[in-house]
Amino acid sequence: MKTIDPSETDPRFFYKYMTSSVAPRPIALVSSMDAAGRVNLSPFSFFNFVGIDPPILVFAPNKRAADKTNKHTALNAYEVPEVAINLVTNAMVHQISLASAEFERGVNEFEKSGLTPLPSVKVAPPRVKESPAQFECKVIDIREHGSMVLIICEVVMAHFDTDILDENGLIDQRKTDWIARLGGDWYARATGDALFEVPRPQVGIGVDALPAAIRNSNILTGNDLGRLGSVKAFPSADDVATFSTNPEIQRIIDEARYGCQYLPDLLHLQAHRLLAEGNVTEAWLTLMQSEISA
Numbered sequence: 001m002k003t004i005d006p007s008e009t010d011p012r013f014f015y016k017y018m019t020s021s022v023a024p025r026p027i028a029l030v031s032s033m034d035a036a037g038r039v040n041l042s043p044f045s046f047f048n049f050v051g052i053d054p055p056i057l058v059f060a061p062n063k064r065a066a067d068k069t070n071k072h073t074a075l076n077a078y079e080v081p082e083v084a085i086n087l088v089t090n091a092m093v094h095q096i097s098l099a100s101a102e103f104e105r106g107v108n109e110f111e112k113s114g115l116t117p118l119p120s121v122k123v124a125p126p127r128v129k130e131s132p133a134q135f136e137c138k139v140i141d142i143r144e145h146g147s148m149v150l151i152i153c154e155v156v157m158a159h160f161d162t163d164i165l166d167e168n169g170l171i172d173q174r175k176t177d178w179i180a181r182l183g184g185d186w187y188a189r190a191t192g193d194a195l196f197e198v199p200r201p202q203v204g205i206g207v208d209a210l211p212a213a214i215r216n217s218n219i220l221t222g223n224d225l226g227r228l229g230s231v232k233a234f235p236s237a238d239d240v241a242t243f244s245t246n247p248e249i250q251r252i253i254d255e256a257r258y259g260c261q262y263l264p265d266l267l268h269l270q271a272h273r274l275l276a277e278g279n280v281t282e283a284w285l286t287l288m289q290s291e292i293s294a
């Protein structure tokens with residue numbers, strides 16, 4: 001391991017490790033307004049949804065490293081404590097990148113980026129028409145610590161493009177194409193093969209309860225052990241005995257016997273395959289064959 005003490009490291013150097021490891025981060029495209037009514041639009045990936053009731057979003061336009069001055073978005077939030085936070089899709093990435101350039105204060109990045117302002121209902125700054133999820137927010141607090149400027153916002157109105165909704169009116173994650181920021185110039189796209197589901201866990205037996213031969217297996221992975229430890233109980237002796245007639249088990253037992261192979265390894269390989277398919281029940285029944293074949 002490379003170990004770093006931030007207090008002994010240049011913050012701008014340590015930042016590279018942080019942005020590449022606390023990643024990918026969602027991106028808030030924030031529209032704000034100064035006291036004169038001039039509109040500003042900038043992206044921020046120090047951003048998240050952190051409270052449910054009421055709904056709270058936070059983002060952090062940090063002070064500029066060079067001169068420690070506040071970014072325009074932060075100055076605006078002090079002057080007019082309202083913002084529109086818009087989520088970003090792959091179709092918008094080059095426009096939001098352009099909006100992030102250091103334009104002079106007062107320059108409207110809607111115009112520079114070519115993104116379209118849409119009047120908000122409850123706040124002064126406009127929303128971004130191209131964004132499929134737009135949140136009108138009141139700024140409820142601004143906290144500063146070192147160069148951090150954390151803007152805490154309450155969502156007072158939300159708009160979702162019907163194109164990303166399912167038949168129940170909820171967002172279908174497969175219809176979204178959100179992008180996220182990583183370190184350096186890297187972005188990620190949450191779409192297609194990058195998406196996968198993990199069933200909600202129940203209070204299972206836990207990895208610590210697995211037999212040592214399974215827990216210390218050279219074949220089963222950490223994810224395999226996590227799946228095996230998620231079951232509520234070990235399979236019954238009856239179920240294990242019944243499963244011993246399964247053709248695949250018979251084939252494995254024959255392979256071990258006539259091919260002079262180590263049976264537990266073959267069973268672990270088969271269980272690993274079954275777990276990859278999400279078949280936890282048969283994986284358990286397969287692993288337990290070691291007990292009765294021993």
Ligand SMILES: Cc1cc2nc3c(=O)[nH]c(=O)nc-3n(C[C@H](O)[C@H](O)[C@H](O)COP(=O)(O)O)c2cc1C
Pocket residue numbers: 027040041042043044045046047060061062063070071072073074096097099100101102103181
């Ligand atoms: C995808 C993306 C994410 C960014 N995230 C942040 C961030 O979280 N905090 C920050 O201070 N700057 C961030 N930046 C840089 C700001 O967008 C940039 O400094 C911008 O000029 C600020 O605009 P403003 O001064 O008009 O508020 C990001 C830039 C990009 C392209």
